[in-house]
Amino acid sequence: MMRSRAEVGIALVGCGTIARFAHLRTLRGLPGARVVAVVDPDARARNMAARAASASPVSTLEEALAHAGIDGVVVSSPTSLHAEHAVAACRAGKHVYVEKPLAADLDGGRWVVAAAREAGVRVAVGYNRRLHPAARQARAALSEGRIGGVLAVRSTFCEPQPKQGLPGWKRVRDTGGGVLLDLASHHVDLIRWLLGREISTASAQLQDRSSELDTAWVHWTLDDGIAVQGFYSFGAGPLDQIELIGERGVLVIDRVRGVTTLVTRRSRRYGLGPQRSLSGPADLADRLRRLVQPAHDDSYRRALAAFVSIIAGRPTADAAELATAEDGLRALEAVLLAEASCAS
Numbered sequence: 001m002m003r004s005r006a007e008v009g010i011a012l013v014g015c016g017t018i019a020r021f022a023h024l025r026t027l028r029g030l031p032g033a034r035v036v037a038v039v040d041p042d043a044r045a046r047n048m049a050a051r052a053a054s055a056s057p058v059s060t061l062e063e064a065l066a067h068a069g070i071d072g073v074v075v076s077s078p079t080s081l082h083a084e085h086a087v088a089a090c091r092a093g094k095h096v097y098v099e100k101p102l103a104a105d106l107d108g109g110r111w112v113v114a115a116a117r118e119a120g121v122r123v124a125v126g127y128n129r130r131l132h133p134a135a136r137q138a139r140a141a142l143s144e145g146r147i148g149g150v151l152a153v154r155s156t157f158c159e160p161q162p163k164q165g166l167p168g169w170k171r172v173r174d175t176g177g178g179v180l181l182d183l184a185s186h187h188v189d190l191i192r193w194l195l196g197r198e199i200s201t202a203s204a205q206l207q208d209r210s211s212e213l214d215t216a217w218v219h220w221t222l223d224d225g226i227a228v229q230g231f232y233s234f235g236a237g238p239l240d241q242i243e244l245i246g247e248r249g250v251l252v253i254d255r256v257r258g259v260t261t262l263v264t265r266r267s268r269r270y271g272l273g274p275q276r277s278l279s280g281p282a283d284l285a286d287r288l289r290r291l292v293q294p295a296h297d298d299s300y301r302r303a304l305a306a307f308v309s310i311i312a313g314r315p316t317a318d319a320a321e322l323a324t325a326e327d328g329l330r331a332l333e334a335v336l337l338a339e340a341s342c343a344s
C-alpha cells in the first residue's frame with residue numbers, strides 16, 4: 001500500500017501483552033497513522049503483530065530504524081530495555097512514546113531525558129491514566145476547589161496476578177519487575193499531575209510473597225507536607241483507587257468502576273453527605289462500552305492519538321497532558337526513593 005505524505009509512520013518495539021491489548025489496535029484505527037515496522041526478538045510475537053498491523057516484522061530496533069518513513073517509535077518492550085530503546089530512537093531523530101516506567105534505574109531515566117534534549121525530539125511516557133475520564137473529573141473538581149485543600153491521599157493499586165501469569169522479567173526487580181515500578185508508578189504520576197506537587201520523602205515496607213517486590217506499603221510525603229499512604233500488590237485485589245482527602249470533602253477515583261465520586265459533609269446534620277458520581281454525559285459512551293467490555297479503557301487510545309497528533313504537527317488538547325520524559329524521571333525517582341528506604 002502507498003503511504004500518503006500525510007501519514008505518520010510508526011515503529012512498534014515489543015509486541016507483547018500491552019501491544020496486543022492496546023497499541024496495535026489503537027494505531028491501526030488512528031486516521032493519519034500507520035505502523036511501518038514491528039520489532040520483537042520472539043518470531044511468533046512479531047509475526048502476529050505484523051499481520052495485525054500490516055507492517056514489516058523485524059527482530060531489532062536498528063533494522064526498524066533503517067526503514068524509510070518512520071517518524072515515531074512506540075516502545076513497549078520490557079522495562080529494563082526502555083532506556084536503551086528510547087535513546088536509540090531519539091538519536092535517530094524519532095519522536096518516542098515509551099511505556100511506563102521511563103526506565104528501571106536512575107541512570108537510564110537521566111539518559112533518556114538527556115538524549116531527548118540533545119536530539120530535540122518529543123518523548124512521551126505511557127502514563128495514559130491522566131487521560132482516563134475519572135482522573136480528568138477529579139482534576140477539574142480539585143481546581144474548582146470542591147473539596148478544599150487536600151490534607152492526605154490514599155493510593156491503592158492491586159492486580160491479582162499469579163507468578164506464572166507474570167512474564168519472567170516482571171518477577172525480578174533487576175529486569176524491571178516489582179509492584180512499585182509496575183503499578184505504583186502510575187499512581188505517583190497521577191498524584192503529581194492532580195496536585196502539582198513533587199514527592200519529597202518515602203518510607204516503605206516491601207515483600208517478596210510470590211515474586212520479587214510484589215507487595216509494598218509506602219508512606220510518601222509531598223513537598224508541601226501532604227501525606228500519601230499507598231498499598232500495591234500483585235497478590236490481592238483487583239483495586240485501583242486514589243482517595244483525595246480534603247478539608248471539605250473527599251474525591252475517590254476508582255478506575256476499576258470507571259468513576260470519580262465526590263463526598264462532602266452536610267452542613268447541619270450529623271454524618272456524611274450524599275455520594276455523587278462526577279460522570280457526565282460526555283462519559284456515557286465510555287460507561288456503556290464498559291458494560292460489555294469491562295477492561296475497556298479509552299485512555300490508551302487517547303494517549304497514542306495525542307502522541308501522533310504532536311508528530312503530525314496538529315496537537316490535540318490531550319497532547320498537553322501527556323507525561324514528558326522529565327515527568328517520567330520524577331515518577332521513577334519517587335519509586336527509587338521508596339525502594340532505597342528499605343535497602344539500609
Ligand SMILES: NC(=O)c1ccc[n+]([C@@H]2O[C@H](COP(=O)([O-])OP(=O)(O)OC[C@H]3O[C@@H](n4cnc5c(N)ncnc54)[C@H](O)[C@@H]3O)[C@@H](O)[C@H]2O)c1
Nearest residue numbers: 014015016017018040042045076077078079099100126167
Ligand atoms: N500503560 C499501561 O497501563 C501499561 C500496561 C501494561 C504494560 N505496560 C508496560 O509495557 C511494557 C511491556 O509490558 P507487557 O506486559 O506488554 O510485557 P510482555 O512481556 O508481555 O511484552 C514484552 C515484549 O517485548 C519483547 N522483547 C523482549 N526483548 C526485546 C527487545 N530487545 N526488542 C524488542 N522487543 C523485545 C518480548 O518478546 C515481548 O513480546 C512494560 O514496560 C510495562 O510496564 C504499561
